Amino acid sequence: MEEPFVKTDIRKEENIVYKRTNLLVDRPLSYCPGCGHGVVHRMLMETLEEMGLQDKTIGVSPVGCSVLAYDFMNIDMLGAAHGRAPALATAIKRMWPNRFVFTYQGDGDLAAIGTAETIHACNRGENFVIIFINNGIYGMTGGQMAPTTLPNMRSSTSPYGRDVSIMGHPLKMTELVAQLPGTYYVTRQAVHTPSHVRKTKKALRKAFENQKNNTGISFVEVVSNCNSGWKMTPVQSNKWMEENMFPFYPLGDIKVDGKLVEQKEAVTKE
Amino acid sequence: MGELRLMKGNEAVAEAAIRAGCDGYFGYPITPQSEIMEYLMSEKPYETTGMVVLQAESEVASINMLYGGAGTGKRVMTSSSSPGISLMQEGISYMAGAELPALLVNVVRGGPGLGTIQPSQADYFQSVKGGGHGDYKIIVLAPASVQEMADFAKLGFELAFKYRTPVMIQSDGAIGQMMEKVELFDPIPRRTEEELIAQCPWAATGKPKNRDHIIITSLDLDPAGQERVNLKLQAKYRQIEEKEVLFEEISCEDAEYVFVAFGLSARICQKSIDMARAQGIKVGLFRPITLYPFPTKQIAALAKKVKGMLVVEMNAGQMIEDVKLSAGCSVKIEHYGRFGGIIPAPDEVVRALEKQIIGG
Numbered sequence A: 001m002e003e004p005f006v007k008t009d010i011r012k013e014e015n016i017v018y019k020r021t022n023l024l025v026d027r028p029l030s031y032c033p034g035c036g037h038g039v040v041h042r043m044l045m046e047t048l049e050e051m052g053l054q055d056k057t058i059g060v061s062p063v064g065c066s067v068l069a070y071d072f073m074n075i076d077m078l079g080a081a082h083g084r085a086p087a088l089a090t091a092i093k094r095m096w097p098n099r100f101v102f103t104y105q106g107d108g109d110l111a112a113i114g115t116a117e118t119i120h121a122c123n124r125g126e127n128f129v130i131i132f133i134n135n136g137i138y139g140m141t142g143g144q145m146a147p148t149t150l151p152n153m154r155s156s157t158s159p160y161g162r163d164v165s166i167m168g169h170p171l172k173m174t175e176l177v178a179q180l181p182g183t184y185y186v187t188r189q190a191v192h193t194p195s196h197v198r199k200t201k202k203a204l205r206k207a208f209e210n211q212k213n214n215t216g217i218s219f220v221e222v223v224s225n226c227n228s229g230w231k232m233t234p235v236q237s238n239k240w241m242e243e244n245m246f247p248f249y250p251l252g253d254i255k256v257d258g259k260l261v262e263q264k265e266a267v268t269k270e
Numbered sequence B: 001m002g003e004l005r006l007m008k009g010n011e012a013v014a015e016a017a018i019r020a021g022c023d024g025y026f027g028y029p030i031t032p033q034s035e036i037m038e039y040l041m042s043e044k045p046y047e048t049t050g051m052v053v054l055q056a057e058s059e060v061a062s063i064n065m066l067y068g069g070a071g072t073g074k075r076v077m078t079s080s081s082s083p084g085i086s087l088m089q090e091g092i093s094y095m096a097g098a099e100l101p102a103l104l105v106n107v108v109r110g111g112p113g114l115g116t117i118q119p120s121q122a123d124y125f126q127s128v129k130g131g132g133h134g135d136y137k138i139i140v141l142a143p144a145s146v147q148e149m150a151d152f153a154k155l156g157f158e159l160a161f162k163y164r165t166p167v168m169i170q171s172d173g174a175i176g177q178m179m180e181k182v183e184l185f186d187p188i189p190r191r192t193e194e195e196l197i198a199q200c201p202w203a204a205t206g207k208p209k210n211r212d213h214i215i216i217t218s219l220d221l222d223p224a225g226q227e228r229v230n231l232k233l234q235a236k237y238r239q240i241e242e243k244e245v246l247f248e249e250i251s252c253e254d255a256e257y258v259f260v261a262f263g264l265s266a267r268i269c270q271k272s273i274d275m276a277r278a279q280g281i282k283v284g285l286f287r288p289i290t291l292y293p294f295p296t297k298q299i300a301a302l303a304k305k306v307k308g309m310l311v312v313e314m315n316a317g318q319m320i321e322d323v324k325l326s327a328g329c330s331v332k333i334e335h336y337g338r339f340g341g342i343i344p345a346p347d348e349v350v351r352a353l354e355k356q357i358i359g360g
């Protein structure tokens, strides 16, 4: 018989260096192995746990692969209709100003069907956190083109690559909302390496700290892979993301403490 | 006796919402109901009761703000008119599925499309038969006066929380715009956070250590689970049909004929009754106040007593389907309608009765 992967005799309290945060429910995630969604879930829940906010947080999940986020996050949550999470969060925060409120949304959810809700919540300067998972594709429905799909990128509805002359251009929602007076902190991060994971967690912490002071929207984009939708292995997808997504969606802070950060020349591949 | 005021229907429903302890209003301007948000903004309840009033970017946003607020146990309302209510249907379906209480006001105008800003009753099907996708119902209250615009705001919130369901006040451009004397009920204080949490244990308010996390959703991917959700909703609807039917009968005791009409049409028919009775025609009025649940049994009973029924509606014949389903084939039932924003005159209704029911 094969040796079990985890030797049970080493599962002792003194050997534990890493464990599930209490704010994640003990159940298997619904995400494809290798997908960034699960990592962001964990960083988000660790942040709330460290800040002691479990009993004060109300989250809003989207329609997309993370539609079941409420099953994994051990906090009170509402599942929004596709694109409408910022509308829900607006009302929740205005009627529960002493609660911490966030939305967790994909790129189709936030930058296509929910564009109006996103822009207006940002422009009103609502006091909640928006977490934006940009994988350049509609993961849940089977890999269709998203507003964020790169030029020439293949998807099931752009099988020969996105022809921008016919299908339009990818939308940089994050740069767009950074222009609005109601956003206070706008940043773009990733979670495909340990150092990026740590930076994302820092960004999340900053976002929720901002909410304590009612500064307006903190907007954290995470450029993430969709290995299934991109039809790649997880390793290939992370490499592809570095080579193609990051040049178009450069990582780093875009707006900090209400002020736009000096932008490096973005290398766009068109 | 409560405070007396001369008010528009739109103002009355807004004032009544503040008095009913409403926590939040979210809306988008559209004629003929814009006075509702205008009244709220000028009254500034956020400075008195603490009620939030927010102008949203669209009706789609308004209804989803409602979903958010309702999911946290708050007493929330929106208002709009026909095209805006059409935009809200997805959200209403979600709220029905997630079993969330809320008050919706539709001050109906003529359609289809952009239609007209004049009064109409052409949204009966949309309100009563579901409107959005999936098997659901919402309670629909049809006011026939400015007084009822005020009273139904309070009743609407009570029913919404009793059954955890959206409740709609289906009014029209005339009831919304006309001014009448209103007796206002005494204000009910908004619930404190502690009261809300105790009264709404289902609401997402922040997870304390001693209870499981709360999930507000209308999703159940497992068909067996989703069927259970549907069965639960249907059981709730049967209960509502059993317990919450409201109607009014006017001059029906000796009536040989009856008008069946709701809202503004019922007001017109009251005048038609006087005119017809002056000519010796014994006619009465049956007015459904709840359009859903529909007064099926009462109409069935009435159908056995009279020679004919004229269903008068400001539409091409919508409620008549429910009247016929209730009454069966036992009696002659005809429809008289004006559409597209035309309000029928009392005498034309009498002529229709003579022609379609008595003479026909």
Ligand SMILES: Cc1ncc(C[n+]2csc(CCOP(=O)(O)OP(=O)(O)O)c2C)c(N)n1
Pocket: A063, A064, A065, A066, A082, A105, A106, A107, A108, A109, A110, A133, A135, A137, A138, A139, A140, A141, A146, A226
């Ligand atoms: C009104 C409506 N339109 C369409 C859909 C179908 N739909 C579900 S998820 C989705 C796209 C999600 O993509 P994204 O937001 O990028 O999330 P991801 O799955 O990539 O994380 C679509 C179009 C829906 N549920 N509701």
Ligand code: SF4
Pocket: A030, A031, A032, A034, A035, A036, A037, A065, A135, A139, A140, A225, A226, A227, A228, A229
């Ligand atoms: S389809 Fe894509 S986004 Fe969805 S879980 Fe799989 S890898 Fe992640």
Ligand SMILES: [Mg+2]
Pocket: A106, A107, A108, A133, A134, A135, A136, A137, A138, A139, A146
């Ligand atoms: Mg996506």
